[in-house]
Amino acid sequence: MLQRALIVDDEPDIRELLEITLARMQLETRSARNLAEACEWLARERFDLCLTDMRLPDGSGLDLVQRIQQQYPHLPVAMITAYGSLDLAINALKAGAFDFLTKPVDLARLRELVGSALRLHASPSSAPQMPRLLGEAPPMQALRGQIAKLARSQAPVYISGESGTGKELVARLIHAQGPRAAAAFVPVNCGAIPSELMESEFFGHRKGSFTGALEDKPGLFRAADGGTLFLDEVADLPLPMQVKLLRAIQEKAVRSIGGQQEVAVDVRLLCATHKDLAGEVAAGRFRQDLYYRLNVIELRVPPLRERREDIALLAEHCLQRLAAASTSAPARLTPEALARLQGYRFPGNVRELENMLERAHTLCEGARIEAADLRLEEPGVACAGAPLATPDNLEEYLERIERQAILQSLEETRWNRTAAAQRLGLSFRSMRYRLKKLGID
Ligand SMILES: Nc1ncnc2c1ncn2[C@@H]1O[C@H](COP(=O)(O)OP(=O)(O)OP(=O)(O)O)[C@@H](O)[C@H]1O
Numbered sequence: 001m002l003q004r005a006l007i008v009d010d011e012p013d014i015r016e017l018l019e020i021t022l023a024r025m026q027l028e029t030r031s032a033r034n035l036a037e038a039c040e041w042l043a044r045e046r047f048d049l050c051l052t053d054m055r056l057p058d059g060s061g062l063d064l065v066q067r068i069q070q071q072y073p074h075l076p077v078a079m080i081t082a083y084g085s086l087d088l089a090i091n092a093l094k095a096g097a098f099d100f101l102t103k104p105v106d107l108a109r110l111r112e113l114v115g116s117a118l119r120l121h122a123s124p125s126s127a128p129q130m131p132r133l134l135g136e137a138p139p140m141q142a143l144r145g146q147i148a149k150l151a152r153s154q155a156p157v158y159i160s161g162e163s164g165t166g167k168e169l170v171a172r173l174i175h176a177q178g179p180r181a182a183a184a185f186v187p188v189n190c191g192a193i194p195s196e197l198m199e200s201e202f203f204g205h206r207k208g209s210f211t212g213a214l215e216d217k218p219g220l221f222r223a224a225d226g227g228t229l230f231l232d233e234v235a236d237l238p239l240p241m242q243v244k245l246l247r248a249i250q251e252k253a254v255r256s257i258g259g260q261q262e263v264a265v266d267v268r269l270l271c272a273t274h275k276d277l278a279g280e281v282a283a284g285r286f287r288q289d290l291y292y293r294l295n296v297i298e299l300r301v302p303p304l305r306e307r308r309e310d311i312a313l314l315a316e317h318c319l320q321r322l323a324a325a326s327t328s329a330p331a332r333l334t335p336e337a338l339a340r341l342q343g344y345r346f347p348g349n350v351r352e353l354e355n356m357l358e359r360a361h362t363l364c365e366g367a368r369i370e371a372a373d374l375r376l377e378e379p380g381v382a383c384a385g386a387p388l389a390t391p392d393n394l395e396e397y398l399e400r401i402e403r404q405a406i407l408q409s410l411e412e413t414r415w416n417r418t419a420a421a422q423r424l425g426l427s428f429r430s431m432r433y434r435l436k437k438l439g440i441d
C-alpha cells in the first residue's frame with residue numbers, strides 16, 4: 001500500500017514542489033490550503049506523514065501540530081518555517097513536531113526528512129539487545145513514555161540528572177527507539193578530551209594538517225552522520241569549543257582541520273550533564289546561545305532516593321545479572337539488608353547500587369547478603385569522633401545522621417519500632433513520622 005502524506009501550505013508553488021518531490025519518492029499526497037482543509041483531510045483519511053507551513057490563512061501551523069499530537073499521536077508532522085525564524089522552529093519542536101524545514105526548501109533536506117519520518121513507521125520500537133530502563137515508580141513510567149515520544153522527534157534533548165541515574169541509558173534508548181536506530185550512536189565524554197585535541201576529535205583532520213596528524217580522521221560528527229551524537233558531560237566543554245560546536249549545529253556542516261570545504265552532516269544531538277547547566281550559563285561558563293540550542297527539550301532523570309520503591313526491583317535484576325555472569329545462583333538480600341538499602345541516600349544512584357551489590361555478591365556467604373555485607377557507612381556517625389568536613393547541604397547532612405541513628409536502633413531492637421523509639425527518646429508517633437519521611441519501611 002502506498003504511504004500517504006498531507007501537505008499544508010497556502011502557497012501553490014510550495015505545494016507543487018512538495019507534491020512533485022514526494023511523488024518521486026513513491027508517496028501519495030493530499031494537499032490543503034489552510035487549517036480547516038487540513039483537518040478535513042485528517043478526519044477522512046489515514047496519513048503517514050504531514051508537512052505543514054507555519055503561517056496559514058486561518059491559523060498557525062503550531063495549532064495543527066498540537067491537534068495532531070492530541071488526536072493522531074502516531075502521525076509524524078514536520079514544520080516548514082521562513083528562513084531565520086529559528087525560534088518558531090524550536091517552538092514547533094517543543095509542541096511535538098518531529099523536525100522542521102526552512103524556506104527556501106532544500107530538496108535534499110526534504111528527502112532526508114521524509115525518509116526518516118517513514119522509517120519511524122517501519123521500525124517498531126523494540127531493540128532486543130538494549131538494556132531496559134527499569135522502574136515502576138510514577139516518575140519512571142512517565143520517563144519511559146517521554147522517551148518513546150522523543151525517539152520519534154529530531155529535537156535536541158538535554159538529559160539532566162545526578163550522576164549514576166541512567167542518563168546515558170536514556171540517551172541510548174532515545175536513539176534505539178527512533179528512525180536513526182540503524183545508524184551510529186556516538187557517545188562522547190566532553191570532559192575527557194584534552195582541549196588541544198578537541199577540534200580534531202569533533203570535526204576531524206586531514207593527514208599532515210598538524211604534527212601528529214598521520215592519517216585522515218573523519219571526526220565524531222561525521223561518524224554520527226545519519227545517527228545520534230551524544231554529548232555527555234556537555235558542561236565541561238571549554239568556551240572556545242562551544243563556539244565551534246554552535247556553528248556546526250547551525251550550519252549542519254563541519255570543516256575538518258586542514259580540510260578545504262565544509263561537509264554536510266545530519267546528526268541528532270542529545271546531551272547530558274550531572275551539573276546544573278542553567279547555573280553554568282548564569283555563571284558565564286556555558287554559552288547561552290548553545291544552551292538554548294541544545295536544551296530544546298529537557299528530560300530529567302530522577303535520583304534513586306526519589307523513587308525508593310524501585311530499589312528492590314533494581315537490586316533483584318542486578319543480582320540476577322551478576323549470577324548469570326558467574327553461573328551461580330542469584331544471591332538474596334535479607335530483609336534487613338533490603339531495608340538498609342531502602343533507607344540509604346544513594347548519592348551515586350543506580351551505579352552506586354550496582355557497585356555495592358557486585359561487591360556484596362563477591363563477599364557474601366551462601367548466596368545471602370546481610371546488611372553488613374553492604375558496607376554501608378553513613379558518614380557522621382561512623383566517624384563520630386573524627387573532625388567533620390563542612391557539609392555542603394545541612395538538611396541532607398542532618399537527615400543522613402537521623403537515618404543512621406534510626407536504622408541503628410532498629411537493628412539493635414530487631415526492628416521493634418516501639419523499642420527503637422524508646423531508645424532514641426522518641427514517641428511512637430514521632431518515630432512513625434520519621435520513618436515515613438525518610439522512606440524507611
Ligand atoms: N532505570 C534503570 N534500570 C536499569 N539500569 C539502570 C537504570 N538506571 C541506570 N541503570 C544502570 O546504572 C548504570 C549507570 O547508568 P548511566 O551510565 O546511564 O548513568 P549516568 O547518569 O550517565 O551517570 P554519570 O552521570 O555518572 O555518567 C548503568 O550500568 C545503567 O545500565
Ligand SMILES: [Mg+2]
Nearest residue numbers: 164167168232
Ligand atoms: Mg553518563
